[in-house]
Amino acid sequence: ITLLLGLPLALATEPPSCAPLVPITFDNTTIPRLLGQWFYIVGATRYPPYLPELRAAKFSAFSFSPGSHEDELNITEFIRLNETCVGRNSKVQVLQENSTLVHVDDNQAVSMATLIQSDKDLLILNHINIDSPSLSLSARTHNVSKEHMEEFKAHLHCLGLTEEDMYYTS
8 A cells, every 4th residue: 555655656756758859840831930030048058169159148139031042041140249249140051851950151061950849939959960969049039938948948958958058148
């Protein structure tokens, strides 16, 4: 009887299971959904080359617009790094066959990411071409709901990252 009475308590304290990050499969609606303005909210990583900019970023907004080719997007980005404002223009190559976005700067691939299924007004990117898990969250507005932030943190947990690995913009 003790075992049967204790079983519900034991099951309740089991850590949440981690579902795999489900990338969006690109189709004709994917690219139009990405177009427009986004606000970078938070990034999480332990990848050393990314850390200085993540720590220094106080604000970041960017927009996607159609590129000169069907599989290309232009990015215009504004970042406040500590007290310096920086504007950048670059491109994203859209690889339809494996649903991957490749950020290209000065004709060189800078990063690769998959877009994780979520709310249409969120942009959760799983950065995949580096040796450390990295995830970022952007949104159509300056703020995200508590539920959206909890969803992001659950993804982080499943990748082995913690809140100490998170870097917020203000």
